[in-house]
Amino acid sequence: MNTSAVLGVAVALSVAIVAGVVVWTKRNRAYHSSDSVAAAYDAWTNDRLLESLWGEHVHLGHYGDPPRQRDFRDAKADFVHALVHWSGLDQLPAGSSVLDVGCGIGGSARILARDYGFNVLGISISPAQVARATALTPEASTCRFAVMDALDLKLDDQQFDAVWSVEAGPHMPDKQRYADELLRVLKSGGTLAVADWNRRDPSDGEMNAIERSVMHHLLTQWAHPEFSSIKGFHHNLVASIHQRGAIQVDDWTKATLPSWIDSIAEGVRRPGVVLRLGPSALFQGLRETPTLLLMHWAFATGLMQFGVFRSSRGQT
Template identity: 30%
Template structure:
């Protein structure tokens, strides 16, 4: 148990330092949404389109979770689990007229997110703090919308992660998880193939990721908590243009000089980006959305 706690602390320290290092670089090149864009499948896009695609990712996630434009049950209290520098929180708070709180392991991210909220006149609506997603500092049933945009892959205990999302969701509240997964196993498979495990391990080492799981694993976890309206979808084809675009941006003069100023963790992550593309192209890595509702 002590070893497990030590490994968890080591992982969390690595995640925090990785994002402490890389967040400024990301913001300078890509803006304040630290997640994939949603594109039309097989589209070729210019850099100017990526920020619009990142907003589209948020909107498509809300649509998939059945939030409609005329919905009278829009959320009033939102938690952004793994908030980055707060792009989703600020967007959702403005869209729904809601209050939002974001949590991250990175002190640099939390500080920058609060600064951006203040600069945009949203400090009364959104706030950000350093906290562990597996032990959230919130009471049960607090939030109408529990939002996790590309943070689940960092969670070392997926069961505890999902349980916490369900715990802080209010009765009738919605949970949205958008995350990387590995492919679902076939009916006769007990594990991924050795080459797949090897590729994922290399990616994990670069991005401070624990063991991966599949979308089917997430669905089973949500079912075990008696959550309702569970559905998932593979969005891999809609994010395919993103990683090549990130690589292209890193190879610009601004990208290269900014990257060299960050630190070894960020450089190591940048060098691993082709591995992500290989995983996508081989059908090993899946970009999925999973949504559900807590019974009211």
């Protein structure tokens, strides 16, 4: 490539970055209602950028503790298996019924069905996600998908042997109702497996001015009404009118932390993927980068934590 071409690419990239930052600072995707969450995920699903870069799993990866270098997509699949083992889902027999709340495009549900033999119902508030999850799932698979609000599950009490939910809680305006619905549809003695982004509990230190500014952006950029803390959501589960016994928690921040930088690095590793999707995909990737960097900073400094929650029967 000659000097003029290199200069042209540099100028174009600089303009794109500046434009992306300007849009990021001037516009937001603040939570207004469940419709705003559905609209955000419909858009992310339809533009195919996340799927093209991250594969079938729209959640963080598990890199071990201490973390080790992993392929980003492999780490995402490893996360599913790690949560299955930690929660005790691998103690359930094949044919057990599992509800995946906030199923994305079905990556976790397909692993649960394929590798563990479970009958999985994945639900999302996004019609685009459900349509894409269905399209990606083989006809012979034992998982299916439906559009449903996690705060108003159109399902029977104690219907499932296990309930699984990964990174859905931040979108829930009523954390107690979210906990109540997860436990309501879980059979007595069933297995609960929840993983979420959580804020530092106020009892462990109030936010300073910088942290408040970062938190504002984390909430308004990705349609989050509020983050619960690990302590707070543990209380929601224990206090639920449908509580099924003791709930145990752990902090997987260290094991998942590399995901944020890897989320950005995938665009560098696979530039052809972004370019094939057109200029809008490049712009969208640049649009998301500041939030990904802020997420990394927040989890690395303790403002945010990655909490996992399980029912007592899942203890190993």
